[in-house]
Amino acid sequence: MPGAPARLSRKNPRYHPRGSPAMQRARGTDRILDILECLARENRQMSRAELTERTGMPRSTVYALTDLLLQRGWLEEGGGALQLGPQASFLSNAYLHQHGFEQLARRILSELSAATGTLTEIDVVEDWVHVVALSEGRMAQGYLRPIEGARLPLMPTAAARVMLAELPEETIRRNIPDDDMRDVAGNPVSWESFLAEMKAGQVKGYVTVTGWLEGTVTTLACPLVDGQGRILASLCMIVETREIQENLHFHLVRLQEAARKLSGIMQRTSWPYAEQLWQKLHGGTSGGS
Structure with missing residues (x-):
């Protein structure tokens, strides 16, 4: 029908079926930010079990994402607990020095x-x-x-x-x-x-x-x-x-x-x-x- 809004379909570039790679990446990014914000808000070391409870994520997701963040330097681990790492500090200091x-x-x-x-x-x-x-x-x-x-x-x-x-x-x-x-x-x-x-x-x-x-x-x-x-x-x-x-x-x-x-x-x-x-x-x- 002329003038009708375009339907979301596989031919529409904005269409992403549930579970598509784009949607999975967006959700994964959102959960990574939830972990970092939780640690920043608590301002202390936290175990993976605490992060699972505080963020509401599945335990397996918390383990997978924290392992990634550890590898990239966004988190540090000591005594079985996690805290923000040098990459997080670098970003924070860059923001503070800019402003x-x-x-x-x-x-x-x-x-x-x-x-x-x-x-x-x-x-x-x-x-x-x-x-x-x-x-x-x-x-x-x-x-x-x-x-x-x-x-x-x-x-x-x-x-x-x-x-x-x-x-x-x-x-x-x-x-x-x-x-x-x-x-x-x-x-x-x-x-x-x-x-x-x-x-x-x-x-x-x-x-x-x-x-x-x-x-x-x-x-x-x-x-x-x-x-x-x-x-x-x-x-x-x-x-x-x-x-x-x-x-x-x-x-x-x-x-x-x-x-x-x-x-x-x-x-x-x-x-x-x-x-x-x-x-x-x-x-x-x-x-x-």
């Missing part, structure tokens, strides 16, 4: 802002000052996105309580003047309370500071850690205080998930800017020494 930490980080910040409706930042410490390294999103009630590179006093910020937590107490006291020991509203902050908040933040994995914009805004921060376990930066979310009081768990889960992603990128590539600042902060070079 760079800051470009990848900005994507994660944007996703976090979109999911929570908040302003998000990655902050660092430079010369004993809080610096906004990257920022994405906007917030209601007139809180505009700060300029990247903005410098703020350390004492009032949640990020400071995260980023200074690994330093000796005497180093912190030596480099922060007593006159700077003030909260957002300008009220005095004791060393005892500041240090206690840092230690509590280490235990909980996050810090909150309320009081911004006359108490209507709260900052929520958690650490970003590199492959050596160093806290290179802080991921910070600026949230309406009412939202934190009512939905802390909602925001915290998403903040910490984004922090894990960012830390994972740090562990596979480098962020020279933050690494240099960490060395300066921890290496004995300080403005107050």
Whole structure:
């Protein structure tokens, strides 16, 4: 019939009968990707039995495909368990080097802002000052996105309580003047309370500071850690205080998930800017020494 859509048949080049070589190759490729993604998602060694259970593939298929991946260097085996191999690492590193930490980080910040409706930042410490390294999103009630590179006093910020937590107490006291020991509203902050908040933040994995914009805004921060376990930066979310009081768990889960992603990128590539600042902060070079 004129104008009718072409029927899929052996004469149609798009036709592939079930079980044809093309369909088999596509399905095999899909299953290979399932194995690699499962290992990447779990981020640990897994046995073939675990992969069979997690992917839902037949046991024989898992064995055949993992043998192929081992031969090609996509997997490594040790102690009867499998993990991603050098080929997977090569591909991951190539992607990271093509895009760079800051470009990848900005994507994660944007996703976090979109999911929570908040302003998000990655902050660092430079010369004993809080610096906004990257920022994405906007917030209601007139809180505009700060300029990247903005410098703020350390004492009032949640990020400071995260980023200074690994330093000796005497180093912190030596480099922060007593006159700077003030909260957002300008009220005095004791060393005892500041240090206690840092230690509590280490235990909980996050810090909150309320009081911004006359108490209507709260900052929520958690650490970003590199492959050596160093806290290179802080991921910070600026949230309406009412939202934190009512939905802390909602925001915290998403903040910490984004922090894990960012830390994972740090562990596979480098962020020279933050690494240099960490060395300066921890290496004995300080403005107050």
